[in-house]
Amino acid sequence: MKRLVFLFVPLLASCAVYDALTMTGFDPNEYRIIAEIRADANRYKLQCDTPTAQANARALADKTQLFEIYSEQIPSNKDGYGASKSLNEIAQGLVKRYDTPPVPTIFCKLKYGSIENSAQVIQHVIGNRPR
Amino acid sequence: MTLDDINQQLAALANCGDPTFANAAQYVAQATAAAQAGQLSPQDLAETLKDMQRQLDIIQDMSQLQFKETLNTCINGLIMIAGAV
Numbered sequence: 001m002k003r004l005v006f007l008f009v010p011l012l013a014s015c016a017v018y019d020a021l022t023m024t025g026f027d028p029n030e031y032r033i034i035a036e037i038r039a040d041a042n043r044y045k046l047q048c049d050t051p052t053a054q055a056n057a058r059a060l061a062d063k064t065q066l067f068e069i070y071s072e073q074i075p076s077n078k079d080g081y082g083a084s085k086s087l088n089e090i091a092q093g094l095v096k097r098y099d100t101p102p103v104p105t106i107f108c109k110l111k112y113g114s115i116e117n118s119a120q121v122i123q124h125v126i127g128n129r130p131r
Numbered sequence: 132m133t134l135d136d137i138n139q140q141l142a143a144l145a146n147c148g149d150p151t152f153a154n155a156a157q158y159v160a161q162a163t164a165a166a167q168a169g170q171l172s173p174q175d176l177a178e179t180l181k182d183m184q185r186q187l188d189i190i191q192d193m194s195q196l197q198f199k200e201t202l203n204t205c206i207n208g209l210i211m212i213a214g215a216v
Contacts, residue, residue, distance in 0.1 A: 017202065017206065019199050020199040020200075020202035020203040020206060023196075023199050023200070023203055079192040079193070079195045079196040079199075080192070080196060082188065082189075082192040083188070083189045083192040083193055083196075086185040086186075086188045086189045086192075087185075087189060089185055090182050090185050090186075093178055093181075093182065097175070097178070104165075104170055104171055104172075104175060106165045106170045106171060107171060107175045107178075107179065110158070110161065110162055110165075110179045110182070111179070111182065113158065114158070114179075114182040114183070114185070114186055117154060117158075117186060118185070118186050118189045121151075121186075121189055121190055121193050122189065122193060124193075125193040125196050125197050125200070128197065128200050129200060130200065130203050130204065130207070
């Protein structure tokens with residue numbers, strides 16, 4: 001048993017080191033898309049009562065979908081892709097909700113709040129990627 | 132678990148000192164209050180709570196990535212130092 005532990009611990013450590021060494025570097029396009037998503041969510045949150053609300057939701061969901069697709073094929077980016085997928089799910093949920101109006105203003109604001117907070121978390125980490 | 136228990140746990144999270152968890156607790160409290168006031172349907176409340184779970188997934192994924200970034204910086208620093216010696 002002890003032998004197994006001695007074998008397993010360095011293996012885990014070396015996996016983490018390998019992941020860290022092969023991780024993808026800073027990508028200005030990726031950073032730009034997530035910054036735009038955050039800025040749009042912040043702006044659209046204030047337009048939940050306007051006639052453009054549904055179009056805003058569609059526009060933002062298109063951008064989160066682009067972000068997911070963009071992240072998908074970046075090598076050694078499993079965590080980044082997972083986050084982009086979750087972010088897209090949040091945005092697509094708002095678009096779907098507009099299929100059955102009326103959409104409560106508070107629901108719209110909470111959705112954009114979620115997107116904005118998540119985008120900020122992602123932006124912070126993407127911005128710190130090795131250059 | 133009663134609604135009072137949930138509210139107590141949310142209050143504890145809101146005051147835990149970690150801004151991420153405090154924001155999350157505030158978000159859930161806001162959604163629950165809106166549902167209690169009749170501004171959100173049960174379906175809409177469920178969707179906003181699912182969003183909270185998605186946000187937590189994102190935080191978890193990004194924590195992993197941040198750990199690797201820090202490790203990467205340390206290893207590169209060590210390689211530079213080793214090269215200079």
